[in-house]
Amino acid sequence: MNAYMNQYQQNHISTATPEQILIMLYDGAIRFTRQAIMAGENGNQVQKLERISKTLAIITEFSNTLNHEIGGQIAADLDGLYQFMIRELNAARKDESGKKLKTVEGLLVDLRQTWGEAIEINRQQLDEVNPSPEKKSQPGNAYMALNAAG
Numbered sequence: 001m002n003a004y005m006n007q008y009q010q011n012h013i014s015t016a017t018p019e020q021i022l023i024m025l026y027d028g029a030i031r032f033t034r035q036a037i038m039a040g041e042n043g044n045q046v047q048k049l050e051r052i053s054k055t056l057a058i059i060t061e062f063s064n065t066l067n068h069e070i071g072g073q074i075a076a077d078l079d080g081l082y083q084f085m086i087r088e089l090n091a092a093r094k095d096e097s098g099k100k101l102k103t104v105e106g107l108l109v110d111l112r113q114t115w116g117e118a119i120e121i122n123r124q125q126l127d128e129v130n131p132s133p134e135k136k137s138q139p140g141n142a143y144m145a146l147n148a149a150g
Helices: 004-012 018-041 047-066 068-092 099-129 141-149
Strands: none
Touching: 004 018, 018 099, 047 068, 068 099
């Protein structure tokens, strides 16, 4: 069963659009952060640290892939948020209260919602400009801004 699930996940990722991959990464970061919160509440320090590391890897990748030349102030603002989350996650390793993880979770949820809305706006713009199915996959202005920012 595990081999089938792995194959499904690989196919899902390899056929996903850049927008879908971005959302999947946000979903993963949110899931890992929530798992770290639960592990901390249950006293499972090893699992908490593992999940924090996974979240850190995703957020670091978000930061590393920002295009500051094209993204301008949006990219700079996102980078500031990502750096804040990285600091909070590192501090959360020793934070017993879980507040730092909950702060990061809230930011990730908000960013994921914002990206989802921006992707939907882009999709609507593409449908208005190019209603034929063949042209829907071409990136539009909103997507170009998304790609540049994150």
